[in-house]
Amino acid sequence: MADPNELREKGLRLTPQRELVLAAVRELGHSTPEEVAEKVRLTHPGINLSTVYRNLETLENVGLVQHTHLGHGGATYHAAEEITHLHLVCGICGSVGDAPIDAAANFVNTLADDYGFKTDVSHFAIYGTCATCTEKL
Amino acid sequence: MADPNELREKGLRLTPQRELVLAAVRELGHSTPEEVAEKVRLTHPGINLSTVYRNLETLENVGLVQHTHLGHGGATYHAAEEITHLHLVCGICGSVGDAPIDAAANFVNTLADDYGFKTDVSHFAIYGTCATCTEKL
DNA sequence: AATGTAATTGCAAAAGTTTTCAACTTTAAC
DNA sequence: GTTAAAGTTGAAAACTTTTGCAATTACATT
Numbered sequence: 001m002a003d004p005n006e007l008r009e010k011g012l013r014l015t016p017q018r019e020l021v022l023a024a025v026r027e028l029g030h031s032t033p034e035e036v037a038e039k040v041r042l043t044h045p046g047i048n049l050s051t052v053y054r055n056l057e058t059l060e061n062v063g064l065v066q067h068t069h070l071g072h073g074g075a076t077y078h079a080a081e082e083i084t085h086l087h088l089v090c091g092i093c094g095s096v097g098d099a100p101i102d103a104a105a106n107f108v109n110t111l112a113d114d115y116g117f118k119t120d121v122s123h124f125a126i127y128g129t130c131a132t133c134t135e136k137l
Numbered sequence: 138m139a140d141p142n143e144l145r146e147k148g149l150r151l152t153p154q155r156e157l158v159l160a161a162v163r164e165l166g167h168s169t170p171e172e173v174a175e176k177v178r179l180t181h182p183g184i185n186l187s188t189v190y191r192n193l194e195t196l197e198n199v200g201l202v203q204h205t206h207l208g209h210g211g212a213t214y215h216a217a218e219e220i221t222h223l224h225l226v227c228g229i230c231g232s233v234g235d236a237p238i239d240a241a242a243n244f245v246n247t248l249a250d251d252y253g254f255k256t257d258v259s260h261f262a263i264y265g266t267c268a269t270c271t272e273k274l
Numbered sequence: 275a276a277t278g279t280a281a282t283t284g285c286a287a288a289a290g291t292t293t294t295c296a297a298c299t300t301t302a303a304c
Numbered sequence: 305g306t307t308a309a310a311g312t313t314g315a316a317a318a319c320t321t322t323t324g325c326a327a328t329t330a331c332a333t334t
Contacts, residue, residue, distance in 0.1 A: 069206045107244035116268025117225045131253025
């Protein structure tokens with residue numbers, strides 16, 4: 001269960017729905033809005049999907065969750081503290097591999113130093129070909 | 138008007154709709170699917186929106202266009218230029234800055250060496266905050 | 275505890291995107 | 305030119321996400 005003070009500190013109202021959404025995102029790791037909704041429904045069966053969407057956005061606005069787009073289509077959400085890895089998306093099989101954020105540290109610093117660009121690592125979905133699909137070629 | 142040989146070379150059928158979609162993306166720069174559709178309708182009023190979506194995806198699959206997500210919600214599409222630079226997409230103002238591909242060379246090599254992941258640089262849209270928006274904060 | 279305000283919710287509708295399917299079209303082979 | 309195969313389209317349906325609105329609720333003030 002999410003800590004109520006976290007939400008209050010961010011200036012947010014404490015509603016059971018909101019707490020459950022945050023807790024679900026934290027528990028699920030990467031999750032689509034529908035997956036979050038399913039999780040929340042275990043405790044709060046009547047929650048409306050639009051409430052889930054809205055709370056995901058609200059929580060993102062205050063920095064408690066973040067979303068990424070892996071390939072086409074919808075967003076996936078994860079807890080903001082969990083930015084520990086990059087997303088390596090295989091364009092062939094669709095698998096999503098991990099690489100530690102440190103792997104991009106030099107690159108990110110270069111962009112900041114040379115171009116004044118602050119990289120948002122949470123959006124850092126990298127497309128390519130995974131090791132498995134590379135072997136099959 | 139898009140060059141027919143480009144599409145043929147990519148193994149795609151030459152349909153007027155497809156050519157118009159590609160030409161529209163190129164002419165508009167960054168554009169939503171709806172904007173592309175409007176542009177195409179000037180020449181081909183009966184085109185179906187699902188055809189636009191599908192062609193955008195098809196063209197992306199063969200590398201002629203790319204999509205990005207600016208913040209929440211829908212994708213915007215732009216023409217894929219020659220791979221001479223990386224795209225630095227600002228999540229605040231939507232501007233797309235450039236950085237030379239070389240800036241990512243070490244990073245890409247790391248991914249290949251350590252994770253067996255071949256990065257597709259043409260999909261390498263990097264999200265963050267540009268220098269101008271950073272100053273305003 | 276009562277009151278008032280603003281945030282939040284549920285619900286329905288709207289908007290955006292994807293999928294299905296029959297018909298059509300492009301293209302290659304002859 | 306004809307035929308056949310496979311790709312593509314339009315239209316409708318399905319799915320996903322967002323928006324509008326009235327009702328409800330959290331919270332601050334008294």
